[in-house]
Amino acid sequence: MQQIVSLAPQDRLGKRLNNEVFVYLAPSLRGILGKLSFSRVSDLEEIRLRHNQPLLLRLGEDDFFLDPFGNLVSSPVAGYKVTAEDIWKTVQLICQGSVYAFEEEFRQGYLTLPGGHRVGLAGKAVLEKGAVRTLKEIGSLNFRIARAVPGAAKPLLPYVLNFREKGIYHTLIISPPRAGKTTILRDLIRYLSYGVPSLKFPGINVGVVDERSELAACYQGVPQHDLGPRVDVLDHCPKAQGMIMLLRSMSPQVIATDEIGRPEDVEALGEMVNTGVGILTTVHAACLEELEERPYIRQIISRGIFQRYVLLSRRKGPGTIEGIWDSQGNEVSRKCSG
Amino acid sequence: MFRLIGALLIIGVAGWGGLWVASTYSRRPQQLRSFQSALQMLDTEIVYGATPLPVALKKVGQAVEPAVGVVFQKAGKLLEKSCGYTAGEAWNKALGDQAGRTVLRSGDLMILKTFGEVLGASDRSEQHKNIVLTIHYLQKAESEAEKEKEKNGKLWRYGGFLIGISMVLLLL
Numbered sequence: 138m139q140q141i142v143s144l145a146p147q148d149r150l151g152k153r154l155n156n157e158v159f160v161y162l163a164p165s166l167r168g169i170l171g172k173l174s175f176s177r178v179s180d181l182e183e184i185r186l187r188h189n190q191p192l193l194l195r196l197g198e199d200d201f202f203l204d205p206f207g208n209l210v211s212s213p214v215a216g217y218k219v220t221a222e223d224i225w226k227t228v229q230l231i232c233q234g235s236v237y238a239f240e241e242e243f244r245q246g247y248l249t250l251p252g253g254h255r256v257g258l259a260g261k262a263v264l265e266k267g268a269v270r271t272l273k274e275i276g277s278l279n280f281r282i283a284r285a286v287p288g289a290a291k292p293l294l295p296y297v298l299n300f301r302e303k304g305i306y307h308t309l310i311i312s313p314p315r316a317g318k319t320t321i322l323r324d325l326i327r328y329l330s331y332g333v334p335s336l337k338f339p340g341i342n343v344g345v346v347d348e349r350s351e352l353a354a355c356y357q358g359v360p361q362h363d364l365g366p367r368v369d370v371l372d373h374c375p376k377a378q379g380m381i382m383l384l385r386s387m388s389p390q391v392i393a394t395d396e397i398g399r400p401e402d403v404e405a406l407g408e409m410v411n412t413g414v415g416i417l418t419t420v421h422a423a424c425l426e427e428l429e430e431r432p433y434i435r436q437i438i439s440r441g442i443f444q445r446y447v448l449l450s451r452r453k454g455p456g457t458i459e460g461i462w463d464s465q466g467n468e469v470s471r472k473c474s475g
Numbered sequence: 476m477f478r479l480i481g482a483l484l485i486i487g488v489a490g491w492g493g494l495w496v497a498s499t500y501s502r503r504p505q506q507l508r509s510f511q512s513a514l515q516m517l518d519t520e521i522v523y524g525a526t527p528l529p530v531a532l533k534k535v536g537q538a539v540e541p542a543v544g545v546v547f548q549k550a551g552k553l554l555e556k557s558c559g560y561t562a563g564e565a566w567n568k569a570l571g572d573q574a575g576r577t578v579l580r581s582g583d584l585m586i587l588k589t590f591g592e593v594l595g596a597s598d599r600s601e602q603h604k605n606i607v608l609t610i611h612y613l614q615k616a617e618s619e620a621e622k623e624k625e626k627n628g629k630l631w632r633y634g635g636f637l638i639g640i641s642m643v644l645l646l647l
């Protein structure tokens with residue numbers, strides 16, 4: 138019954154997915170995914186499990202259902218129907234049979250697997266004094282495959298590095314969902330931490346406030362992504378609080394964080410900007426105009442906090458750099474592929 | 476001479492058999508107590524430490540008598556290996572494999588099996604309730620086992636020898 142599906146040894150990504158993701162799936166689902174052809178495994182971005190619905194995979198830009206024989210099909214009727222037991226077993230496996238040990242993760246609605254892969258959860262919210270205490274009766278799971286793309290941020294380096302002061306310009310990466318903003322940010326952090334010898338840029342200390350455990354993807358306190366030798370990570374910490382904590386405790390030269398947007402984030406950024414620490418962060422938006430419609434972000438822009446704005450899209454695949462602007466709105470560079 | 480040796484042999488074997496049966500009566504409450512203390516330790520690991528089960532089970536398994544500890548250790552190892560077992564399945568497999576090496580009755584094993592159905596599958600307060608309830612049932616089983624030990628333990632301790640002597644007398 139408990140058989141681990143083996144993939145062709147030549148397929149390194151397939152093997153990685155087998156060891157880091159498929160082992161957390163219920164044995165019945167693991168068996169089906171193990172039959173998926175290797176060429177498609179490399180495109181795998183998401184595995185979606187929904188109670189009584191067909192097993193859904195996102196491969197690159199497309200969605201497919203998976204039938205019981207591991208074939209990709211477009212008709213939901215032919216797809217393997219995920220049972221309550223499949224979901225229950227998968228939940229048990231991702232928490233090593235210890236749901237109680239992941240109460241905080243259940244409250245947040247996601248948990249991180251070794252390798253930095255992310256599992257999103259949806260189910261019945263249990264409320265306590267009006268706030269979500271935990272989730273139960275889980276009905277949907279979304280496995281998001283994490284991929285570090287070394288070199289993804291390379292085209293940005295000449296524009297965001299401040300060579301004179303051996304630091305970075307305060308940079309805001311703007312991107313719609315799934316356009317590679319976290320991947321680019323992670324790669325930028327890695328470059329800053331290791332240094333860029335080809336550009337004669339030495340490594341600098343970077344403090345990372347990883348509120349959603351996406352950047353470093355810490356698993357039991359250990360970063361699962363290689364962020365280099367000069368990175369300190371505050372995992373699961375609220376951004377505003379974490380930025381101040383890192384500034385006081387770890388004397389970073391750059392503070393990096395993902396997805397700002399709340400009023401307290403804006404306030405904390407305002408405090409950070411005059412401390413001599415570089416700021417590297419991201420925000421959700423499809424274009425600059427959209428950004429200006431968000432009151433708190435508009436406030437940051439009008440204060441001229443950021444010296445570089447980088448706009449990403451999926452036009453030529455995730456991580457396409459649409460343009461880089463300075464604080465005055467002048468374009469520094471345009472249309473280079475990430 | 477041969478008769479004497481034969482008679483001593485019969486009394487010895489019957490006596491040893493009686494002592495063995497008597498020992499099962501005295502080991503049962505002991506093992507039930509061991510399970511209770513192991514569950515109390517597991518409760519501390521779960522409620523105060525939120526320790527994941529693979530670690531918690533192995534830790535508890537090392538601290539109690541081997542016949543009981545093996546169940547916890549084996550279940551912990553099965554979960555750690557990520558070989559597709561839920562906590563309940565790992566517990567039941569470990570319990571089933573080890574059951575023959577304990578002196579527990581089917582009723583005792585049923586209590587432990589029921590415990591496994593909820594193991595690890597809910598939040599800390601639910602886990603605590605499950606453990607407290609299981610300990611309560613094990614205590615009841617233990618007091619019943621103590622009574623049986625008092626009643627039947629003594630009987631078998633001497634009964635084996637008496638049966639042996641009776642057999643010898645009959646054969647003579």
